[in-house]
Amino acid sequence: MSDLTERVAEFLAAHDPTTTDRWEFLRARFDAGLARINWPVGLGGLGLDPGEQGAVDAAFVAAGAPDNRPALGVIGLGMAAPTILRHGDEDQKRRWMRPLWTGEEIWCQLFSEPGSGSDLASLSTRAVPDGDEWVVNGQKVWTSLAHLARWAILVTRTDPAVPKHQGLTYFVLDMTAPGVEVRPLRQLTGESEFNEVFLTDVRIPDSQRLGAVGEGWAVSQTTLMSERVSIGGGRIPRGGMLEPLIRTWRDRPELRTAGLHDQLLELWVEAESARLASTRLKQQIAAGRPGPEGSAAKLAYADLNQRITALELQVLAGDGLRYEDSAGHRYLRARANSIEGGTSEILRNIVAERVLGLPGEIRTDKDVPWKDLPR
Amino acid sequence: MSQQTVPVDPAIPDLLESDVERDLRATVRNLLDKRAAWPDVLARTESDELVDTALWAALCEIGCAGLAVPVEAGGAGASWAEAAVVAEELGRAVAPVPFLGHAMAVAALSHLGDTELLPALAAGERSGALAVPFATAPGQFPRSLDGTVLGIADAVTAEVLLVLDAAGSLRVLEATEVERTPVVSLDMTRPLTDLRVEPGAGRLLADGPAAAAAVEHALRIGAVLLAAEQIGVAGRVLEMTVEYLNTRRQFARLIGSYQGLKHRVADLWVALTQARAVARYAAVCAATDASDLPVAAALAQARCSPVAQHAAEECVQLHGGIGFTWEHPAHLYLKRAVSAGIALGGPDRHRAALADLLDLPGPTDPAPMR
Numbered sequence: 001m002s003d004l005t006e007r008v009a010e011f012l013a014a015h016d017p018t019t020t021d022r023w024e025f026l027r028a029r030f031d032a033g034l035a036r037i038n039w040p041v042g043l044g045g046l047g048l049d050p051g052e053q054g055a056v057d058a059a060f061v062a063a064g065a066p067d068n069r070p071a072l073g074v075i076g077l078g079m080a081a082p083t084i085l086r087h088g089d090e091d092q093k094r095r096w097m098r099p100l101w102t103g104e105e106i107w108c109q110l111f112s113e114p115g116s117g118s119d120l121a122s123l124s125t126r127a128v129p130d131g132d133e134w135v136v137n138g139q140k141v142w143t144s145l146a147h148l149a150r151w152a153i154l155v156t157r158t159d160p161a162v163p164k165h166q167g168l169t170y171f172v173l174d175m176t177a178p179g180v181e182v183r184p185l186r187q188l189t190g191e192s193e194f195n196e197v198f199l200t201d202v203r204i205p206d207s208q209r210l211g212a213v214g215e216g217w218a219v220s221q222t223t224l225m226s227e228r229v230s231i232g233g234g235r236i237p238r239g240g241m242l243e244p245l246i247r248t249w250r251d252r253p254e255l256r257t258a259g260l261h262d263q264l265l266e267l268w269v270e271a272e273s274a275r276l277a278s279t280r281l282k283q284q285i286a287a288g289r290p291g292p293e294g295s296a297a298k299l300a301y302a303d304l305n306q307r308i309t310a311l312e313l314q315v316l317a318g319d320g321l322r323y324e325d326s327a328g329h330r331y332l333r334a335r336a337n338s339i340e341g342g343t344s345e346i347l348r349n350i351v352a353e354r355v356l357g358l359p360g361e362i363r364t365d366k367d368v369p370w371k372d373l374p375r
Numbered sequence: 376m377s378q379q380t381v382p383v384d385p386a387i388p389d390l391l392e393s394d395v396e397r398d399l400r401a402t403v404r405n406l407l408d409k410r411a412a413w414p415d416v417l418a419r420t421e422s423d424e425l426v427d428t429a430l431w432a433a434l435c436e437i438g439c440a441g442l443a444v445p446v447e448a449g450g451a452g453a454s455w456a457e458a459a460v461v462a463e464e465l466g467r468a469v470a471p472v473p474f475l476g477h478a479m480a481v482a483a484l485s486h487l488g489d490t491e492l493l494p495a496l497a498a499g500e501r502s503g504a505l506a507v508p509f510a511t512a513p514g515q516f517p518r519s520l521d522g523t524v525l526g527i528a529d530a531v532t533a534e535v536l537l538v539l540d541a542a543g544s545l546r547v548l549e550a551t552e553v554e555r556t557p558v559v560s561l562d563m564t565r566p567l568t569d570l571r572v573e574p575g576a577g578r579l580l581a582d583g584p585a586a587a588a589a590v591e592h593a594l595r596i597g598a599v600l601l602a603a604e605q606i607g608v609a610g611r612v613l614e615m616t617v618e619y620l621n622t623r624r625q626f627a628r629l630i631g632s633y634q635g636l637k638h639r640v641a642d643l644w645v646a647l648t649q650a651r652a653v654a655r656y657a658a659v660c661a662a663t664d665a666s667d668l669p670v671a672a673a674l675a676q677a678r679c680s681p682v683a684q685h686a687a688e689e690c691v692q693l694h695g696g697i698g699f700t701w702e703h704p705a706h707l708y709l710k711r712a713v714s715a716g717i718a719l720g721g722p723d724r725h726r727a728a729l730a731d732l733l734d735l736p737g738p739t740d741p742a743p744m745r
């Protein structure tokens with residue numbers, strides 16, 4: 001640890017965050033191996049145990065260092081990076097990892113399709129080989145950040161004649177390539193965070209394939225299992241997501257009722273329980289013993305955030321009716337928490353089957369060639 | 376997973392089990408597997424001697440009577456965290472031993488710095504109990520105003536009893552000095568006792584605020600250990616339920632393949648994961664005498680009680696008819712879970728305590744609609 005602290009201090013001494021250009025600073029941090037200390041040497045890391053990353057991030061935050069736009073980098077950092085590190089070749093890693101981490105290049109995830117959401121493996125977007133290239137046709141949907149993204153991770157069907165899981169191939173797509181069309185979708189909050197993406201005769205060089213042809217399902221599992229762990233050393237305070245509501249509660253006694261008090265205390269107990277459970281999980285991972293608890297975290301978070309934001313509106317009463325108040329937005333946005341990144345129903349299946357060892361769902365599609373499946 | 380950054384919150388202590396604790400857990404589980412398999416426990420609930428004194432003696436031999444007491448004071452020189460590990464294992468087995476009541480007596484004596492009685496209790500040479508009603512929450516000081524105390528846990532076989540008298544003093548009495556009436560308790564594996572004490576009997580241990588503080592501390596330690604026990608109960612019933620869903624067939628399918636049932640056990644597991652972290656946090660706070668102990672103990676009870684009770688209820692339901700029989704162990708766990716959910720305050724009282732501790736007050740006067 002002291003070694004690492006020293007490295008960070010030396011780095012900050014050599015690169016004054018107040019005078020260094022933002023991107024230059026972040027590139028230098030990556031090259032110094034201080035981006036993600038557990039990533040490989042030469043690729044932003046030092047090959048160390050991830051346990052100390054929090055301290056490193058905190059030191060950078062304290063020094064007023066620029067951040068790498070974590071909100072925009074959520075798919076790149078949380079999903080593309082682990083997949084590239086695991087399945088990419090050296091050239092691919094060198095090309096994509098640095099601008100991904102610095103936030104210079106935003107990523108999106110072209111998985112879901114109008115006909116394939118929970119049942120991702122049923123997707124129909126076709127990729128057909130043509131010399132050193134692939135030609136892709138199809139439509140994706142709910143693609144967050146597609147309107148800002150430079151790159152996309154993409155799953156396609158390359159062999160319709162085999163059962164659905166076997167005929168998939170995984171690519172990295174250049175979002176500026178001809179034939180990529182992004183149309184924003186308006187969501188129930190009124191904003192447009194996600195899009196439809198139409199792919200018409202889009203050409204992808206074979207050098208942008210991740211993993212072998214036909215192995216797309218295995219590669220996409222790495223993506224799906226990678227948790228979206230936010231970067232930055234910021235600690236979740238006691239009470240966690242309840243903090244804004246707690247402030248209102250303390251400041252405005254006139255809003256308090258006995259029933260709301262009960263609900264607030266129950267949610268405080270659950271929020272604090274979730275915080276301790278996620279800390280315990282992180283400690284387990286840091287100790288090199290990752291447990292299955294990770295799959296519990298998203299389920300619990302989604303449920304909790306939905307109930308907390310609903311309670312916040314109740315507490316605010318009349319003020320909650322005014323949409324300019326951010327509580328209304330928080331409530332509406334929270335509806336997505338149990339849909340995006342895998343629905344809570346699918347997560348419950350995963351917990352039941354992979355953690356508790358219960359039988360899988362009855363499958364009628366497993367051995368049927370994809371082209372013969374009802375659609 | 377290993378590619379991810381996982382900043383660990385430095386403000387929260389280590390919540391993982393140590394090697395020592397792992398060994399202790401294995402030793403205790405091994406002993407309980409041999410001596411307190413559920414048919415033995417069931418048989419005991421139908422016998423004249425509800426408490427398994429031989430098993431208790433065996434637990435005392437491995438130091439369970441005074442884990443949190445320093446070696447110099449007669450104990451095993453470990454901490455309340457190790458005691459919580461034992462409590463969890465005892466919960467897993469719904470073992471009929473007076474561990475909790477004894478631990479609360481030890482906690483009170485330790486808090487008072489007693490040197491006369493503590494060594495014998497910590498060494499397991501004598502057994503003790505804190506004679507307050509088992510439903511008492513930390514922060515309540517129920518005095519025995521007329522010399523009777525109703526519904527005490529783990530006092531049936533206790534040799535010494537700590538009683539809070541009408542004046543608010545803590546007195547210690549030999550079992551021979553009190554009149555004990557056994558009560559048929561909801562949880563047959565943890566018998567209750569009513570007690571009559573002659574006013575002024577026994578030896579004065581402490582009075583005034585010192586006595587109150589000792590009792591409060593003991594109840595709080597009790598709440599922490601009870602939370603660990605509830606984790607043991609919840610963990611075991613979930614295991615049993617999953618086993619059953621994986622063996623029982625209806626409509627030519629394992630019932631565990633029905634999503635309606637799968638999702639219910641998945642939810643239980645998520646809740647248990649959280650409850651486990653909370654119980655562990657409370658145990659670590661107790662072990663280190665952290666200033667957050669009052670919050671941690673109340674949080675642990677507020678979370679673990681409902682989780683254990685719900686898990687036990689689901690265990691009965693998802694076992695169908697067999698789950699409602701005397702022959703199946705589900706009821707032993709249900710009774711333990713539901714009575715533990717009332718013991719030492721119950722979740723609502725603990726939430727009320729949290730409201731004070733966290734400065735989250737309720738309405739000062741009723742707020743009528745205008």
Ligand SMILES: Cc1cc2nc3c(=O)[nH]c(=O)nc-3n(C[C@H](O)[C@H](O)[C@H](O)COP(=O)(O)OP(=O)(O)OC[C@H]3O[C@@H](n4cnc5c(N)ncnc54)[C@H](O)[C@@H]3O)c2cc1C
Nearest residue numbers: 109110111112117118142143144336339340341342343345
């Ligand atoms: C805000 C937001 C952002 C998103 N961003 C992206 C993105 O960037 N990239 C991307 O690829 N996708 C993205 N998605 C899509 C998301 O992954 C899918 O919406 C999700 O997987 C569900 O698929 P679906 O919408 O087709 O619903 P469906 O699969 O049609 O599900 C409908 C309902 O049926 C339930 N259901 C389906 N199958 C089962 C089953 N086997 N058992 C029990 N219940 C079942 C579901 O839980 C759900 O309640 C985003 C979604 C949202 C809301």
